[in-house]
Amino acid sequence: MAITLNINGEDRSLDIDPQMPLLWAIREAAGLTGTKFGCGIAQCGNCTVIIDGNAVRSCNQPAATAAGKSIRTIESISENNDHPVQQAWQELTVPQCGYCQSGQIMSAVALLEKSPNPSDREIDQAMAGNICRCGTYPRIRAAIHRAAEISSS
Amino acid sequence: MNKLQISRRNFLRVSASAAGGLMVSIHFPSMAGAQEMGGGAEINAWLTIDPDNIVSIVTPQTEMGQGAFTAVPLMVAEELNIPWENVRHVFADANRHVNNDNLYTTTSTGGSTTVSRRHPYIMQAGASARERLRVAAANRWSVPLESVVAEQGMLTSGDMQGTYGDFAADAAEVTLETEPAIKAYGDWWLLGKEDIKRLDIPLKTNGTATYPIDVVVEGMVYAACQACPVPEGRLVSYDFDAVKDMPGVIAAVELVQTKDVPSFTDLRSGVAIVAESWYQAKNALAVMPITWDLGRGASMSNESMAAEAMQLISQPGTVLLDEEGNIGRGLDQGVNHDAVYGIIEASTNVVQGDVYHRPFETHATMMPPCAVADVKEDRCDIWTFTQDIARSLNEAADQLGRDTTNVFLHQTYLGGGFGGGYNMDVHRQAAAISAEIGRPVKVIRSREEDIAQDSQRPPVWGTFTAALGEDGLPEALVTHFVGEEKMPAFAQRGVANMPYLIPNRRHENSSIQNHIPIGFHRAPGANSTGFIVEQMVDEMAQAGGWDPLEWRLKLTEGNEPWQRVLLAMKEKSGWTTDMGDGEGMGCAVVESHGTIAGCVATVAVSRRGQLFIDKLQYFINSGYVISPLTAVEQAESSAIWEMSHAMFGGLVIRDGRVVNTNFDSYTMMRMADTPPVIEVSLEMSEDQWWGGLGEPTGPPTPPAVANAIFYATGTRVRSTPIAQATL
Numbered sequence: 001m002a003i004t005l006n007i008n009g010e011d012r013s014l015d016i017d018p019q020m021p022l023l024w025a026i027r028e029a030a031g032l033t034g035t036k037f038g039c040g041i042a043q044c045g046n047c048t049v050i051i052d053g054n055a056v057r058s059c060n061q062p063a064a065t066a067a068g069k070s071i072r073t074i075e076s077i078s079e080n081n082d083h084p085v086q087q088a089w090q091e092l093t094v095p096q097c098g099y100c101q102s103g104q105i106m107s108a109v110a111l112l113e114k115s116p117n118p119s120d121r122e123i124d125q126a127m128a129g130n131i132c133r134c135g136t137y138p139r140i141r142a143a144i145h146r147a148a149e150i151s152s153s
Numbered sequence: 154m155n156k157l158q159i160s161r162r163n164f165l166r167v168s169a170s171a172a173g174g175l176m177v178s179i180h181f182p183s184m185a186g187a188q189e190m191g192g193g194a195e196i197n198a199w200l201t202i203d204p205d206n207i208v209s210i211v212t213p214q215t216e217m218g219q220g221a222f223t224a225v226p227l228m229v230a231e232e233l234n235i236p237w238e239n240v241r242h243v244f245a246d247a248n249r250h251v252n253n254d255n256l257y258t259t260t261s262t263g264g265s266t267t268v269s270r271r272h273p274y275i276m277q278a279g280a281s282a283r284e285r286l287r288v289a290a291a292n293r294w295s296v297p298l299e300s301v302v303a304e305q306g307m308l309t310s311g312d313m314q315g316t317y318g319d320f321a322a323d324a325a326e327v328t329l330e331t332e333p334a335i336k337a338y339g340d341w342w343l344l345g346k347e348d349i350k351r352l353d354i355p356l357k358t359n360g361t362a363t364y365p366i367d368v369v370v371e372g373m374v375y376a377a378c379q380a381c382p383v384p385e386g387r388l389v390s391y392d393f394d395a396v397k398d399m400p401g402v403i404a405a406v407e408l409v410q411t412k413d414v415p416s417f418t419d420l421r422s423g424v425a426i427v428a429e430s431w432y433q434a435k436n437a438l439a440v441m442p443i444t445w446d447l448g449r450g451a452s453m454s455n456e457s458m459a460a461e462a463m464q465l466i467s468q469p470g471t472v473l474l475d476e477e478g479n480i481g482r483g484l485d486q487g488v489n490h491d492a493v494y495g496i497i498e499a500s501t502n503v504v505q506g507d508v509y510h511r512p513f514e515t516h517a518t519m520m521p522p523c524a525v526a527d528v529k530e531d532r533c534d535i536w537t538f539t540q541d542i543a544r545s546l547n548e549a550a551d552q553l554g555r556d557t558t559n560v561f562l563h564q565t566y567l568g569g570g571f572g573g574g575y576n577m578d579v580h581r582q583a584a585a586i587s588a589e590i591g592r593p594v595k596v597i598r599s600r601e602e603d604i605a606q607d608s609q610r611p612p613v614w615g616t617f618t619a620a621l622g623e624d625g626l627p628e629a630l631v632t633h634f635v636g637e638e639k640m641p642a643f644a645q646r647g648v649a650n651m652p653y654l655i656p657n658r659r660h661e662n663s664s665i666q667n668h669i670p671i672g673f674h675r676a677p678g679a680n681s682t683g684f685i686v687e688q689m690v691d692e693m694a695q696a697g698g699w700d701p702l703e704w705r706l707k708l709t710e711g712n713e714p715w716q717r718v719l720l721a722m723k724e725k726s727g728w729t730t731d732m733g734d735g736e737g738m739g740c741a742v743v744e745s746h747g748t749i750a751g752c753v754a755t756v757a758v759s760r761r762g763q764l765f766i767d768k769l770q771y772f773i774n775s776g777y778v779i780s781p782l783t784a785v786e787q788a789e790s791s792a793i794w795e796m797s798h799a800m801f802g803g804l805v806i807r808d809g810r811v812v813n814t815n816f817d818s819y820t821m822m823r824m825a826d827t828p829p830v831i832e833v834s835l836e837m838s839e840d841q842w843w844g845g846l847g848e849p850t851g852p853p854t855p856p857a858v859a860n861a862i863f864y865a866t867g868t869r870v871r872s873t874p875i876a877q878a879t880l
Contacts, residue, residue, distance in 0.1 A: 016430075017400055017401070017430075017433075020430060020432060021432055024430055024431060024432050028375075028430055028431070031369070032360075033360070033363075033366075033367035033369075034359070034360020034361070035360070036364075036366070036519070036520070036568070037366060037520075037521070037597065038519055038520075038521070038600065038816075039600045039815055039816050040435075040599060040600060040815075041600075041815055041816070041817060043815065043816035043817050044519065044816050046519060073360070074359060074360035075359070075360055077359075078359070081355055081358060081359045086358040086359060089354075089358045090350075090354050090355060090358055093350050093351060093354055093782065093786065094354075094358075095218075095353075095354055095357035095358065096218030096219070096220075096786065096790055097217050097218030097518075097519065097520075097566070097567060097568050097569045097570075098218065098353070098356070098357030098362050098566065098568070099364060099518075099519040099520045099566075099568025099569060100519045100568075101357050101358065102360045105358065120829075123824065124824050124825035125825075127823075127824040128823055128824060128825060130823075130824070131519070131816060131821060131823060132519070133517060133518060133519045133569050133571075133794070133821070134218045134519075134569065134790045134793075134794075135789060135790045135791075135792070135793025135794055135797070135822070135827075136786075136789075136790070137793065137822070137823075137824045137827040138789060138827060138831050139786075139789070140824065141824065141827075
């Protein structure tokens with residue numbers, strides 16, 4: 001059956017089982033592969049998207065629960081890879097393997113939209129749901145501070 | 154032949170859907186991620202130069218976060234002498250490599266070797282291209298070769314001038330009489346610069362980097378696979394009828410193991426469910442009744458292994474000797490193996506160590522193992538999680554019984570590797586399933602299946618006895634390590650060849666057997682043994698009344714590379730063993746992959762026993778470094794990698810199977826757990842040797858932290874995860 005999801009500002013009619021996890025609706029049905037699969041139990045944050053302003057793990061919630069809401073994925077945050085978070089990520093060369101970084105960036109974007117100049121403690125809390133196996137945490141932390149600077153300048 | 158059972162209703166439905174056009178837009182994965190080879194002239198297999206002077210440089214190694222896709226182009230560009238802005242990186246063609254006598258020498262990517270071992274021929278490729286460009290210019294301009302200068306992408310001779318691009322087609326036809334020598338250290342203009350950023354960064358900030366899991370092929374379906382939860386066990390039967398009418402389910406494919414004991418990359422006995430969507434395949438597989446023959450390992454547990462190891466460690470083991478009869482790398486000249494026990498027996502100052510232990514650890518790459526295969530009659534295309542594209546291509550051909558000329562394995566980025574990409578059968582699974590169902594298929598391993606079936610880093614146990622002389626320094630040392638029989642080296646690295654000048658040493662080893670597959674794991678040996686050796690050293694120093702850093706300096710006298718690291722630790726870290734109550738500094742130094750890495754850890758332990766790692770400082774000597782920024786990033790990365798295992802890791806094996814198979818139970822370091830200060834100082838001896846940099850800061854990290862905990866609390870932590878220790 002078809003359900004309509006608003007993904008990156010566009011209503012998409014997707015012919016899927018409403019119980020399909022949102023992650024797979026985004027990746028397989030909508031064809032947006034920037035959002036990644038990591039664990040399937042909302043523990044690693046690879047699948048983080050922003051729903052109505054909140055960073056959400058998309059791997060274990062049914063797609064139907066996101067109907068009527070605004071879903072934002074990594075593909076939407078800038079046209080030219082120049083969102084302040086992306087600029088900061090590039091400047092401080094955050095990514096290594098890069099696989100978790102879509103999720104990290106979406107968590108950081110959601111954090112900065114709510115708290116434009118976060119403390120280390122706020123960063124720890126906001127990023128607690130995202131694992132990076134390459135251990136880029138120190139650079140992520142610095143890059144979030146840098147993105148806050150870029151945004152305010 | 155793999156057995157196939159089809160759900161006819163869904164099979165027809167998907168076929169019709171594919172014929173009528175797919176829901177998703179198709180992209181051809183080989184085009185995404187890295188740039189395609191340019192349209193310019195190929196001077197040699199490593200590079201092409203476009204008319205507009207853009208150079209596309211091939212990287213045969215995989216990019217899994219360690220920076221190979223920048224390091225290889227850097228080395229070629231250094232010799233070619235082309236502005237870095239003009240460089241594009243491209244994936245190597247695995248088919249061309251395999252079918253042309255290993256064109257790129259090797260595509261294997263591990264052991265921190267891409268720069269340290271492979272630079273001679275990679276730099277040669279750039280030097281050779283530069284010389285051929287000069288010959289081409291000299292010929293066209295009719296000037297002496299000596300007058301032609303190749304610099305920054307330009308060829309000049311007197312008033313004559315042209316770009317490399319102008320002469321690339323001519324250069325491709327030039328044969329050199331002798332190959333030029335590669336540059337010596339000190340003549341570099343590009344290598345060693347501080348500000349070279351990785352070429353793959355922008356692709357990894359907007360979700361456009363392509364990993365195997367992102368590959369989409371027209372008509373593709375999805376598969377979830379399961380092998381026996383007790384490794385080495387075999388599939389007996391499964392009941393496809395019970396799940397064949399579940400939504401989206403298309404087929405079940407039995408994965409047939411052909412060898413009694415499969416190697417790391419042989420197909421293991423199991424079963425796959427194929428469905429329209431991956432989650433449908435996974436859901437159906439989860440409820441399909443399956444009967445297994447659990448095999449020999451079904452009663453094994455962490456406890457049963459520990460009991461065996463403790464039994465072995467209480468008896469004499471095998472003496473560890475190298476081929477020359479030394480205990481390792483000739484570092485033990487004059488060391489007396491046989492006198493050790495006598496000296497210890499006669500001594501009045503004996504230090505008797507307790508048993509140290511590191512448990513199994515898993516890779517848990519952020520991208521779970523995944524492969525896409527499109528097997529047709531005349532060709533096969535594969536995208537897979539691999540650290541060796543040629544080996545995986547050969548294995549896919551073997552799985553299919555095809556000639557390698559018709560098998561195309563396309564390189565993508567990897568979502569982490571850490572050695573796990575050597576030990577996979579996921580490409581064989583995808584190839585077997587695609588061949589069976591006659592359609593392209595994407596196999597994704599669930600995280601639970603990944604951790605259950607991974608080739609794990611094996612456990613190690615170790616202990617020691619030492620006799621101290623009047624100066625408090627060891628006169629004699631005997632160690633006994635117990636490792637896993639399939640890879641005993643993981644329990645031996647850094648033990649016999651420790652650099653400390655102890656006159657009488659004896660190093661013993663024992664092995665246990667088990668059925669868990671094991672494999673490379675970002676310094677598996679040095680990480681396990683480093684934890685033990687570098688705490689053993691502190692125990693000896695403390696018993697002898699020595700400052701542990703001074704002890705290490707004293708017992709490596711005359712060893713310049715080690716002294717350089719140790720002196721930097723002493724002078725730059727604020728080193729002291731006299732901190733306030735509940736605070737401590739600890740040090741450790743481990744050589745691995747040709748690089749000496751020292752760590753100074755500063756910790757605080759609260760009255761309630763909560764551990765805070767305030768600071769980790771690293772001092773690294775790899776001889777040369779070509780990319781300081783990547784070196785520092787890799788140092789941070791491998792440190793956190795191993796600290797994560799030491800603090801939180803540890804697989805639980807019960808009834809022969811891994812119990813903690815997802816991130817709720819196999820926990821790892823997160824942002825808030827990361828020490829607030831991690832500093833890296835490069836202390837290069839320069840002009841002496843090339844060490845690897847992808848791994849060496851891992852091994853000294855947990856022992857430095859454990860030593861710091863000792864100075865803070867008086868408690869010695871002899872096993873991991875440290876988070877479970879009572880402090």
